[in-house]
Amino acid sequence: MGHQPQPHEDPVSFFSVRDTIMKICGACEREMPDGSYSEEQRAQRQSSRRCEECVAAGNELVLMKKGRTRSEADDCPICQSPLPLDKKQSVFKPCCMKRVCKGCLLAARKRGMRDCPFCRTPTPDESQTLAMVRKRVAAGDPVAICVLGTKYFFGKYGLKKDDVTRAAELYERAAKLGVKEAHFNLACLYANGADVEKDMAKALRHYESAATCGHVPARFNLGCKEYKDGKYDLALQHWMISAKLGFDDSLNSVKRLFMAGLATKGDYAAALRGYQKAVEEMPSPDRAEAKELREDPSNRQRN
Structure with missing residues (x-):
């Protein structure tokens, strides 16, 4: 049996001491009151239990180590080069849930192809x-679920505009299925608080989830x-990472810090070298021509 209060002991003071017993953080080995741990940490074994400061430091380390490169999902499925970060230079194809760079789209049209350059599906109406x-959503396609949420938010394809509740659900x-763009969209919703209750804690969690998956604007926002x-110092680390992934605003932010x-x-020089390397991996003659056509109205009219 456990300890029983003796007749000369005060039962109230005994249980008060027992309830505030000190625990050891398994990382920094500091003594911490049991009540200072989160419910999740209290459920851990003593050797793996971490105080809030160590948990935060560990999360920060993971955040800075992950998402330093763009994933293969950020490559154009046709030319296999990284997609431009400016989404105006690529087109999303709902038939196959692929984003194709406008260089490949232009190259296909030069060959007389007007359908999807990836899956060859004819261009559909709204x-x-x-x-x-909706068919892809019903099949559980994570990207399609996120896309449908975006269409609800912006009111595309005849859907009601600003249906934020439905968009947020999607x-x-x-x-939850790992779509980084969905994390980013949720972070923006919670950070702005225009159509949902503003919650910066939720916004930061979603920004961090997106950033660790390689979402460049999310990293910049952090x-x-x-x-x-x-x-x-933390701002510089985030902007150094996103500048080296080719994000203009991050490079300019590092310059302002300098x-x-x-x-x-040296920080600015490293950011500039990384930025230039990332940018050099993105262009192609077809992409440059497509960009020129988009920026010149007279060329768009002729084409």
Whole structure:
């Protein structure tokens, strides 16, 4: 049997001491009151239990180590080159749930092909497109679930515009299935709080989930949050990572930190080299021609 209070002991003080017994953090080995641990951590074995500071440090380490490269899902499925970060330079195809760079789209049209350059499906109208997306959603396609959420949010394909509740439900489903774009969309919803209750804690969790999967704008936004909080070293780390993935705004942010004396010349030089390397992997003659056609109205009219 356990210890029983003796007649001369005060039962109240005994149980008070027992309830505030000190525990050892398995990482920093500090003594911490049992009540300072989260419910999840209290369920851990003593040797694997971590205090809040160590949990936060571990999460930060993972955040900075993951998502430093773009995944194969960010490549054009036809030319296999990384897709431009500017989505105006690529087109999403609902028939096959693939994003194709406009260079490959232009190359296909030069050959007289007007259907999808990847799966050869004829270009559908709005009602056919919505039916395609819904069919893929019914089959459990994570990307299709996220896409349908976006269509609800923007009111595309005849759907009611600003149906944020439905969009958020679909984003949540897709996020649980690992779609980084869904995490990013949810983060923006919670951060802005225009159509849902503003919740920065949820926004940060989703930004972090997207960033660890290689979502570049999510990484940039994390840097902005850290900068706003005065954590310039963390902001620099996020912006260095996203600059080396080819994000213009991140490179400019690193430059501003350097000009303000908050980053070194070596930091800016490393960010610039990484940025240039990433950008060099993206262009192609067809992409350059497609971009020129898009930017010149007279060329668009002729084509």
